[in-house]
Amino acid sequence: AQSVTQPDIHITVSEGASLELRCNYSYGATPYLFWYVQSPGQGLQLLLKYFSGDTLVQGIKGFEAEFKRSQSSFNLRKPSVHWSDAAEYFCAVGAGNYGGSQGNLIFGKGTKLSVKP
Amino acid sequence: DGGITQSPKYLFRKEGQNVTLSCEQNLNHDAMYWYRQDPGQGLRLIYYSQIVNDFQKGDIAEGYSVSREKKESFPLTVTSAQKNPTAFYLCASSTPRHGKGEYFGPGTRLTVT
Numbered sequence: 001a002q003s004v005t006q007p008d009i010h011i012t013v014s015e016g017a018s019l020e021l022r023c024n025y026s027y028g029a030t031p032y033l034f035w036y037v038q039s040p041g042q043g044l045q046l047l048l049k050y051f052s053g054d055t056l057v058q059g060i061k062g063f064e065a066e067f068k069r070s071q072s073s074f075n076l077r078k079p080s081v082h083w084s085d086a087a088e089y090f091c092a093v094g095a096g097n098y099g100g101s102q103g104n105l106i107f108g109k110g111t112k113l114s115v116k117p
Numbered sequence: 118d119g120g121i122t123q124s125p126k127y128l129f130r131k132e133g134q135n136v137t138l139s140c141e142q143n144l145n146h147d148a149m150y151w152y153r154q155d156p157g158q159g160l161r162l163i164y165y166s167q168i169v170n171d172f173q174k175g176d177i178a179e180g181y182s183v184s185r186e187k188k189e190s191f192p193l194t195v196t197s198a199q200k201n202p203t204a205f206y207l208c209a210s211s212t213p214r215h216g217k218g219e220y221f222g223p224g225t226r227l228t229v230t
Contacts, residue, residue, distance in 0.1 A: 041224070043121075043224050046218050046219075104162050109157060109159035110157075
């Protein structure tokens with residue numbers, strides 16, 4: 001069965017520092033992978049996604065993620081964090097025959113990012 | 118602008134009452150989903166629907182019911198059988214095309230006392 005692990009529950013970085021949020025997935029085929037961001041009390045916003053092609057994907061708000069099949073990872077990165085990036089981040093993988101019979105996403109439990117001034 | 122609307126933003130109910138959460142989308146998406154979010158638990162799938170008049174149970178469907186009479190609407194009823202209904206509920210939609218991801222509404226916070 002598909003699963004997603006985000007090993008870090010809470011990360012604190014200084015404003016201007018670089019950021020890497022870890023995500024490991026379990027899936028038997030080529031996965032569809034996503035990163036979402038959620039501000040407190042809000043819905044989720046899609047940051048970026050990967051389903052084929054270049055393993056380094058660019059997203060909104062200056063984020064990027066790299067798909068590494070050998071490590072079953074899809075880590076999110078940002079070279080310089082802004083205070084407005086403080087939020088919770090969720091990694092997700094397409095479940096089942098994604099786009100087919102089921103089509104929903106399996107989510108990790110999230111990583112809360114705090115930004116120090 | 119296209120999007121997903123959930124209403125109300127906050128909802129309060131007494132224990133033992135059924136309550137219905139609204140979800141409407143004008144994205145022309147075929148698939149719609151309901152997730153429940155609890156602190157530290159991530160998102161858990163309650164129900165999903167790939168097409169009008171059809172829906173499937175997700176991982177935590179007990180105590181919930183849904184309907185999909187129109188493509189745009191996917192209301193969720195939290196029944197009195199749900200043992201711990203207080204949570205943040207998120208509705209999402211997607212197209213059937215691969216890799217498109219899901220688009221989320223702003224959520225409804227339900228508090229049952």
